[in-house]
Each structure stands twice: as C-alpha cells, then as structure tokens.
Amino acid sequence: MSRRIVVAGNWKMNMLPGEAIKFIEDLAPLVEDAENEIILCVPYVDLFYALLSAQNTNIKIGAQNMHYKESGAYTGEVSPQMLKSINVEYVIIGHSERRQYYGETDESVNKKIKAAFEVGLKPIVCVGETLEQREAGKAEEIITSQTEKALEGLTNEQVENTIIAYEPIWAIGTGKTATNEDANRSIGSIRKKIVEIYGQNTAERVIIQYGGSVNAKNSKELFAMPEIDGGLVGGASLKVEDFNTIVHS
Ligand code: 13P
DSSP, X not given: OOOOOEEEEEOOSOOOHHHHHHHHHHHHHHHTTOSSEEEEEOOHHHHHHHHHHHTTSSEEEEESOOOSSSSSSOTTOOOHHHHHHTTOOEEEESOHHHHHHSOOOHHHHHXXXXXXXXXXXXXXXXXXXXXXXXXXXXXHHHHHHHHHHHHTTOOHHHHHTOEEEEOOGGGTTTSOOOOHHHHHHHHHHHHHHHHXXXXXXXXXXXXXXXXXXXXXXXXXXXXHSTTOOXXXXXXXXXXXXXXXXXXXX
C-alpha cells in the first residue's frame, strides 16, 4: 500500500505573527501544485494569523503542544477545545524538547493524544532516542516502547489517523542526520510494533515521518525510503525556499 508523504514544519519558538503571514503568503503560490501534504506547526500567538493566511491554500496549520484538559486552573496552558475552536487541524504531541525541558512523559503524551482525538485534532506524535541510549544499543527498545505507550488505548481508526515522527534526539538541530538506511530501519521497527498491537492493515496506514536535521539537500533521499513517509522539519522550515524544496521532494 502506498502512503502519502506528509511534510510538516515545526517552527518551535520562532516567527512573529507578521513574519508568519509573510512566510505563508510567499510559500502558498510555490506549493499550490505540490502532491505532498503540507503542515506548518506554529507558535500559539501565530495560529490565528497563520490560519487566516492559509485559507484557500493547501497549507494546513498545527500547534506545537496543548494541555489534555478541557479547561481549568492551569495558568499559561492551552486546551484542545481552544485549538479546535479556531480550526487548528494538527497538534504536535511529545516533542523531545517538551519531554526534556517541560516534564512531558509517556503518560501525559498518551492523555494528550486521546484528548486531541476527542475534539477532532490530528496528533503528530514524536518519539526518539538520545545519543546515550543509542550508544548503549537501546534505540529500538526506547522508540518502540514510546510508541506503544503513546498509542495505548487508542482504537485502530485513531492509530491510523495518528502521524508519528521519529526524531532521534542527537539529530535535532545538530546538522547530523540519521543515514537513510538507519532512519528507514528505525521507522520499520516502529511500524513492526504497531503491526504487533494493531495488525498489518492499520500499521500500513500510519504515516511515520523522520525528523532531525532534514534539509533541502537530504530530504529527497530520505523521503524516497520505503518506510519514511515525509518529515518533521525544524530549522529548514523557517526559510521559504528551503521548505519549498523539501515539500517538493
Ligand atoms: P531540526 O530540523 O532543526 O533538526 O529540528 C527537528 C525537529 O525537532 C522538528 O520537530
């Protein structure tokens, strides 16, 4: 079965609203013919402007995090309902930077994924090993365990609508990309875990992206690998030209 390629930009804590508007206005005409699906995950304050700018284009908009509760005394947090109310379509869940700096756990990731589906948001779930774990030969064990815990209790249909981003932490923002074969093998092991739990049909439908120093030069080869269904792109998603090239990979 052939899956679609999904190219998502993760702007992280970059881009003011004015810059977001200009970026989308510049990008839209360049990518209107693109076959691959395009998502931009932008900071909260950019969401509304990005959604307006992306109207009538093939660019979809996502957030980078959210709380799992609907409302309440959680100062500084944003709920799934809030994102949904302005028509946000995607949300990144469990990015390694959130796991590393903000106490995100496998358990909170699982709650957030369920909360996303409850309101009709599509989650982009990040998994990935540290350099230390990799050097200790534990990469596969870590990423398959993160995947299993993230997806726990989901229906097959929900799993099929989850995008997973395999992002080895040592490759993020470092300029060091996993080799095509390595990334393909790791993603294959994630898919195999999904086969074990949810069966072949479901596993074959799940989009699994690679993330970590994807750029305009390496994206084509990475996305050509049979297991790699596109990318979650950080730094290179901040430049219209580079992101356009990646989208057309
Ligand atoms: P870079 O592409 O900057 O390495 O970031 C990857 C990433 O963390 C995307 O979520």
